[in-house]
Amino acid sequence: MDPEAxxxxxxxxxxxxxxxxxxxxxxxxxxxxxxxxxxxxxIAFSRKHPLALxxxxxxxxxxxxxxxxFLLGEPSLTPFKNNNQLLLATxxxxxxxYLPFDFGxxxxxxxxxxxxxxxxxxxYRAKQVHDGVGHAAKLFPNAYLVMVIxxxxxxxxxxxxxxxxxxxxxxxTPESVELIRPTFATKASVVASAVFVLHKKTDxxxxxxxxVHLIIIIFFVYFKVLGIxxxxxxxxxxxxxxxxxxxxxxxxxxxxxxPEESEEAKKDES
Amino acid sequence: MDPEAxxxxxxxxxxxxxxxxxxxxxxxxxxxxxxxxxxxxxIAFSRKHPLALxxxxxxxxxxxxxxxxFLLGEPSLTPFKNNNQLLLATxxxxxxxYLPFDFGxxxxxxxxxxxxxxxxxxxYRAKQVHDGVGHAAKLFPNAYLVMVIxxxxxxxxxxxxxxxxxxxxxxxTPESVELIRPTFATKASVVASAVFVLHKKTDxxxxxxxxVHLIIIIFFVYFKVLGIxxxxxxxxxxxxxxxxxxxxxxxxxxxxxxPEESEEAKKDES
Amino acid sequence: MDPEAxxxxxxxxxxxxxxxxxxxxxxxxxxxxxxxxxxxxxIAFSRKHPLALxxxxxxxxxxxxxxxxFLLGEPSLTPFKNNNQLLLATxxxxxxxYLPFDFGxxxxxxxxxxxxxxxxxxxYRAKQVHDGVGHAAKLFPNAYLVMVIxxxxxxxxxxxxxxxxxxxxxxxTPESVELIRPTFATKASVVASAVFVLHKKTDxxxxxxxxVHLIIIIFFVYFKVLGIxxxxxxxxxxxxxxxxxxxxxxxxxxxxxxPEESEEAKKDES
Numbered sequence: 001m002d003p004e005a006x007x008x009x010x011x012x013x014x015x016x017x018x019x020x021x022x023x024x025x026x027x028x029x030x031x032x033x034x035x036x037x038x039x040x041x042x043i044a045f046s047r048k049h050p051l052a053l054x055x056x057x058x059x060x061x062x063x064x065x066x067x068x069x070f071l072l073g074e075p076s077l078t079p080f081k082n083n084n085q086l087l088l089a090t091x092x093x094x095x096x097x098y099l100p101f102d103f104g105x106x107x108x109x110x111x112x113x114x115x116x117x118x119x120x121x122x123x124y125r126a127k128q129v130h131d132g133v134g135h136a137a138k139l140f141p142n143a144y145l146v147m148v149i150x151x152x153x154x155x156x157x158x159x160x161x162x163x164x165x166x167x168x169x170x171x172x173t174p175e176s177v178e179l180i181r182p183t184f185a186t187k188a189s190v191v192a193s194a195v196f197v198l199h200k201k202t203d204x205x206x207x208x209x210x211x212v213h214l215i216i217i218i219f220f221v222y223f224k225v226l227g228i229x230x231x232x233x234x235x236x237x238x239x240x241x242x243x244x245x246x247x248x249x250x251x252x253x254x255x256x257x258x259p260e261e262s263e264e265a266k267k268d269e270s
Numbered sequence: 271m272d273p274e275a276x277x278x279x280x281x282x283x284x285x286x287x288x289x290x291x292x293x294x295x296x297x298x299x300x301x302x303x304x305x306x307x308x309x310x311x312x313i314a315f316s317r318k319h320p321l322a323l324x325x326x327x328x329x330x331x332x333x334x335x336x337x338x339x340f341l342l343g344e345p346s347l348t349p350f351k352n353n354n355q356l357l358l359a360t361x362x363x364x365x366x367x368y369l370p371f372d373f374g375x376x377x378x379x380x381x382x383x384x385x386x387x388x389x390x391x392x393x394y395r396a397k398q399v400h401d402g403v404g405h406a407a408k409l410f411p412n413a414y415l416v417m418v419i420x421x422x423x424x425x426x427x428x429x430x431x432x433x434x435x436x437x438x439x440x441x442x443t444p445e446s447v448e449l450i451r452p453t454f455a456t457k458a459s460v461v462a463s464a465v466f467v468l469h470k471k472t473d474x475x476x477x478x479x480x481x482v483h484l485i486i487i488i489f490f491v492y493f494k495v496l497g498i499x500x501x502x503x504x505x506x507x508x509x510x511x512x513x514x515x516x517x518x519x520x521x522x523x524x525x526x527x528x529p530e531e532s533e534e535a536k537k538d539e540s
Numbered sequence: 541m542d543p544e545a546x547x548x549x550x551x552x553x554x555x556x557x558x559x560x561x562x563x564x565x566x567x568x569x570x571x572x573x574x575x576x577x578x579x580x581x582x583i584a585f586s587r588k589h590p591l592a593l594x595x596x597x598x599x600x601x602x603x604x605x606x607x608x609x610f611l612l613g614e615p616s617l618t619p620f621k622n623n624n625q626l627l628l629a630t631x632x633x634x635x636x637x638y639l640p641f642d643f644g645x646x647x648x649x650x651x652x653x654x655x656x657x658x659x660x661x662x663x664y665r666a667k668q669v670h671d672g673v674g675h676a677a678k679l680f681p682n683a684y685l686v687m688v689i690x691x692x693x694x695x696x697x698x699x700x701x702x703x704x705x706x707x708x709x710x711x712x713t714p715e716s717v718e719l720i721r722p723t724f725a726t727k728a729s730v731v732a733s734a735v736f737v738l739h740k741k742t743d744x745x746x747x748x749x750x751x752v753h754l755i756i757i758i759f760f761v762y763f764k765v766l767g768i769x770x771x772x773x774x775x776x777x778x779x780x781x782x783x784x785x786x787x788x789x790x791x792x793x794x795x796x797x798x799p800e801e802s803e804e805a806k807k808d809e810s
Contacts, residue, residue: 313789351686438717
């Protein structure tokens with residue numbers, strides 16, 4: 001592809017407004033995840049506890065901003081001040097949970113529609129990561145870790161909110177904390193945040209900001225659409241083997257035999 | 271009643287200071303709820319873990335301000351800076367849990383005393399809702415939902431704090447999240463917040479502010495003293511039937527038969 | 541000891557930088573506690589969930605600042621903006637969990653090394669309490685309780701963070717809330733905070749600030765090195781007997797017989 005044309009495209013992509021289409025796709029994906037998370041009890045729960053379900057959905061949809069604001073000491077309710085986004089999210093919630101004959105859910109779960117929404121959501125994610133890193137960089141100009149954390153949290157907020165969002169529905173699942181088994185979306189957000197930080201704070205990446213942004217979008221959408229579960233896994237395993245004990249543990253086992261494992265560890269493995 | 275006299279009364283009520291009598295009544299009601307929540311283990315627990323119990327009580331008494339400050343990005347400890355209120359609350363805590371022969375608890379549980387405290391607490395609640403809506407409106411002038419949330423949280427803070435307040439006593443009850451089964455106090459606070467927001471932001475309610483405030487107080491005290499469990503329930507059920515699937519679910523059952531319910535939903539129903 | 545020499549020493553101690561040696565000792569003690577908290581599953585967990593373990597360690601090491609910032613409405617991520625401290629903490633985490641043959645852990649658990657670290661950590665704790673009280677006093681000049689809370693939280697943050705830190709590792713232990721069974725470190729931090737508050741806000745303690753600081757350090761280190769589990773316990777028991785029902789409960793039992801205890805209270809006792 002011609003670099004000139006790519007730069008033009010990148011500049012146009014950087015100017016695209018998130019509201020309403022990308023916000024809509026994001027809300028749809030979040031609500032579908034919640035509906036699937038509830039399994040067969042979804043309809044019964046939605047009829048009995050609409051308020052809890054609505055809060056749960058809003059917490060999930062605005063999770064990135066809520067957690068980032070909380071971590072940066074700003075009002076957690078800030079995302080709720082945008083009445084248009086709120087109405088949009090409420091509409092999506094209503095369509096997915098309450099349309100007669102479960103029509104909304106069935107229509108949006110239809111594969112091409114769902115794929116489209118997920119692709120748009122990845123564009124939204126890239127934008128959120130970008131904005132998160134920028135916002136953190138303004139508040140803490142030299143705090144690289146803070147930028148990465150805020151970028152990751154804004155990029156994949158609903159996964160980090162999962163435990164609290166379920167709590168709002170009366171479920172408590174401490175073992176599903178995102179940090180324990182980070183999904184690819186989290187890892188990708190961390191990588192993207194790190195790329196944005198490198199671009200902002202060092203001279204290592206000389207491309208213009210809009211190009212970096214577009215490349216991140218392509219990277220997100222590409223792996224989502226291809227459905228590769230985790231392309232970072234091999235790299236991660238190599239690093240784990242080298243730095244986090246892998247090789248030396250094997251060495252130690254050769255010399256001293258396998259250490260007896262606790263019951264808990266065994267259970268965790270199976 | 272003569273409108274002039276009503277307006278006069280309303281203006282006088284709006285000027286009433288909350289400290290000390292209304293604060294006192296509020297603290298008494300909160301501590302009584304905690305004591306009853308602990309059941310027969312209350313005395314044993316109070317003797318063994320006074321610090322946890324004290325924090326639990328303070329969290330409950332100042333719950334509205336703590337949660338509202340947290341949500342608005344202000345210091346959560348702000349309510350603890352008022353030493354007089356703190357001493358008052360500590361005094362109530364001591365009287366209810368530690369007076370010899372459980373005298374304080376028995377005296378305050380005596381029906382006329384308890385009813386008086388609950389009536390005063392409703393006046394306090396109306397004031398809290400009013401102040402909460404006003405405070406949120408200053409920070410986010412167009413965020414109607416934020417105003418309603420802050421009003422509801424300030425009006426019925428101890429119910430929203432329940433899960434955390436129990437956690438401070440080592441109990442974890444995720445299923446008792448207020449949002450799942452909102453009490454009438456929560457619903458009434460939401461309605462009152464909405465009325466205050468409508469009065470502040472639209473021209474729909476033309477009465478002066480103090481009159482609206484007095485009407486809310488009367489509404490709160492009236493239903494508390496009458497002991498009607500939930501006068502909003504019929505309205506709620508109608509709305510649920512129309513908007514949240516009721517009628518169409520019945521229609522669907524007629525056509526397709528009752529869907530098989532999950533085990534969880536059945537358990538939830540029984 | 542000569543008062544002049546003591547004052548000189550105190551002034552010099554007050555000027556000592558915490559970074560890097562005291563920060564190092566603090567990080568070592570925190571990580572050792574986490575490793576011991578995980579028991580025999582530590583190595584298996586560290587190999588499988590390094591990210592969760594790293595966050596858990598950072599939450600524990602920077603717990604004081606994180607919680608204090610949270611309570612004061614400041615960005616919780618502030619401690620992460622100091623890249624040097626962060627690298628130091630990460631280094632300690634790596635050494636303790638991932639050195640081949642568990643070498644780091646074994647070396648640091650070696651008694652004289654561990655004792656040295658714990659002694660340094662007590663100096664660090666005294667400094668944290670001092671800074672916490674000073675910081676809170678700037679924000680809320682008359683809020684004595686807020687100063688004591690912030691001092692205590694900064695002094696013994698990792699104990700208050702324990703429940704959340706375990707949650708980051710997927711464990712949920714609501715019964716181990718610090719407030720229910722406060723350790724000596726918490727009580728000592730509360731006492732030290734109260735002494736700093738008295739010195740700052742009243743004329744009761746006429747010694748110069750640096751002397752008070754040194755005396756607190758000596759008090760902390762002395763009881764830690766001696767290994768007395770809780771020198772405040774006798775005083776506490778006397779106060780409990782007088783004010784929190786002890787004597788009158790006995791009196792009541794004499795008159796009316798022992799009240800029947802609930803099952804829960806019995807379980808709690810055994």
